[in-house]
Amino acid sequence: MKNTVKLTLVSAAVAAAFLSSTAHATHFRGAAVVPSVSATGLVSVDATSFWRLQNGTSAGSFPHSGIASLSVSGGVGSVSRTTVTQNTSDTRRAAVFEDFSFQLPSAGLYTISWGSSSWVGGVPNARNSYGTTSSIFWDGSNANSPIVFDIENIQQEVVRGTTYSDNLDVIGNVTYDDTHLSLGMTAQASGYSIDSTGQITVTNPQFADNSGNDGADQAFSGTIDAADGSSVEFVWLFDAVDTGTVTNQAPTVVDDVVNALVGDTISETIVMTDPDLDTVTGSFVSFLDSSGGAVNASTYSFTPGTYAFEWDSTGFAAGTYQAVFEGTDGSLTDRGTLTINLTEPVAAVSAPSIFALGGLAGLFVFRSRRNKRKL
Numbered sequence: 001m002k003n004t005v006k007l008t009l010v011s012a013a014v015a016a017a018f019l020s021s022t023a024h025a026t027h028f029r030g031a032a033v034v035p036s037v038s039a040t041g042l043v044s045v046d047a048t049s050f051w052r053l054q055n056g057t058s059a060g061s062f063p064h065s066g067i068a069s070l071s072v073s074g075g076v077g078s079v080s081r082t083t084v085t086q087n088t089s090d091t092r093r094a095a096v097f098e099d100f101s102f103q104l105p106s107a108g109l110y111t112i113s114w115g116s117s118s119w120v121g122g123v124p125n126a127r128n129s130y131g132t133t134s135s136i137f138w139d140g141s142n143a144n145s146p147i148v149f150d151i152e153n154i155q156q157e158v159v160r161g162t163t164y165s166d167n168l169d170v171i172g173n174v175t176y177d178d179t180h181l182s183l184g185m186t187a188q189a190s191g192y193s194i195d196s197t198g199q200i201t202v203t204n205p206q207f208a209d210n211s212g213n214d215g216a217d218q219a220f221s222g223t224i225d226a227a228d229g230s231s232v233e234f235v236w237l238f239d240a241v242d243t244g245t246v247t248n249q250a251p252t253v254v255d256d257v258v259n260a261l262v263g264d265t266i267s268e269t270i271v272m273t274d275p276d277l278d279t280v281t282g283s284f285v286s287f288l289d290s291s292g293g294a295v296n297a298s299t300y301s302f303t304p305g306t307y308a309f310e311w312d313s314t315g316f317a318a319g320t321y322q323a324v325f326e327g328t329d330g331s332l333t334d335r336g337t338l339t340i341n342l343t344e345p346v347a348a349v350s351a352p353s354i355f356a357l358g359g360l361a362g363l364f365v366f367r368s369r370r371n372k373r374k375l
Contacts, residue, residue, distance in 0.1 A: 027052040027063040028119050028130045029093050029216060030236030033070070035112055035136040036145035036292050037104065043136060045070065045100035045112065047081075048151050050093045050236065052120055052213065059086035059096055066096035073111040076102055090333040092215030092239060095152065107140030109229045119184050119219075122210040123237065126219035130184045132235060137228040145292040146226035147172045149234070150285075150324055152335045154200065156215060156239045157250040164202035167255055168194070168224070169337040171290055171320050175225050182221035182235035189218035189238055198224075207240035215239035249275040253282075253327045253336025261345045263314050268338055270307040270325050278329040282307045285324040285335065295321060309338060318344045 029050035037043045047067050057064045064086055070079045081098040088094050104110060115131020138144060148171035158164040168176070178194040181187070191203035207217040221235035241249060254271035272280040284302040287295040300311035302325070309323060323338040 027065075028116075030151070030219075030234075031067065031132050032149065032151040032232060032234040033067070033112060033114070033132055033134045034147060034149050034232050035134055035230075037136050037138045037143060039141060039143045041104035041106075041138055041140070043072075043100075043102050043104060043110070043138075045079075045098075045134075047098040047100065049096050049098070051096060053088060053091065053094045055088070057094070060084040064088075064094045064096055066098050067114050068098075070100055070112050070114050072102060074108060075105055076110065089328055091331045092156070104138050107138050109135055109137045111135045115183055117184075120213050120216050120237075122212040123216050123219050124208070124210075125187045125189065126182075126185045128184050130182070130235075132182060132233040133231075134233055135229060135231045137226075137230045143291065144228070144230070145172075145290075146228060146230040147174060147224050147232050148288060148290070148292045148322065149224060149232055150335065150337075151234050151236060152326075153255075153324065153337055154236060155250070155252065155334050156237065157332075157334075158202055158205040158207070158238050158240050160206055160240050160242050161204060164200070164205055166200050168198040168200065169255060169322065169339065170198050170224055171288070171292075171322055171339075172224075172226060174198075177223045177225060180221060180223045180233065182219070182233060185219050185221060185235070189220040192220050194222055202238070205238070205240055207238060209240065243275070248278075248329070248331060250332035251275075251278070251280045251327045251329045251334050253325055253334045255336050255339070257339045257341065259341045259343070260313065262316060262318055262342055263345065264342075266309075266311045266313060266340055268309050270302075270309055270336065270338065272307055272325075272327040272336075274327075274329050276329070280327040280329055283326050283328075284309075285326050287311075287321065287323040289316075289321050290319040311340070313340075313342055316342060318342050 031049035033047045035045045049067055052063050054063050060066055066084055079100050079102045081100050083099040086096045113133040117129040119126045119130050153169045155166045176194045193201050210216045216237045217240045218238045224232045251274040260266050272282050274280050282304050302309045321340040326335045
């Protein structure tokens, strides 16, 4: 009996060590790590990663392990997560959301990386090790949120034989690199490209089904690059379907762009559709300003039953704002964005009097003459 107990304890210890050392093993499906920095040099990182779905598993536990820790250059070292949550409403994956925070010692460009092994099985263009790298620049005195991005805004599902198109919906003055291969990838998904506006295109997708892992038919990746050197790497998987044979297709939440003036009340109905005519349940995800900060929740509302969104922009600064919504048919999901470009109203100008016109003309001539004298 003692020997049996001893063997059981040893086996449990070995199993625990194995799970600890292979926390990410054989289950990775994609990720994006998005950093921003405050005026005091405090970095906040929003990380989203995708893993093989196992019902009954809690966030942060194998196989929904998440990223768990980051490696940061410049003497910062290893950083552990502060919060971890998950969303398992899509039957193709478990989405794990993690927050990290750390202090920068000085101004500069810092690299944030992580990785392990191995990819979910059966992906033809990705195997073995995986991981991503992002970077954030701090000038030593100003806050910086150069890239605002939610990887789940990308629609995973592609229909074989039909050209796919979707936008990355990034807020920021950025460029895109669709040639970058994430760690473990051997090639990009066939026909995949990103244009200068962030529009993803997959021409005539013909990806074969991954019979062992649903929704993991081809890997794709890229980088989003800001002028100051900040960057975000993203990697995920396409799910190819045939409309005539698939039993259920994912819903679509349509992206929209609205141009408005400060002080306007923006009222929009978010379009959520389903190719199978299933009922789509809508939910609100987030509403952020151009710095990645959350908009005051008392100024807007979303009605799930009608998909109606309303925002009173009185008192807000001009800039780009983005609301994110999710739709589900009960087993598959999609996210979409409402991007609002807010500008200051132009002040009304009264009709000038003849005297004023004469004065302006005289001023113009005077300034012209002064300029001529300077020449």
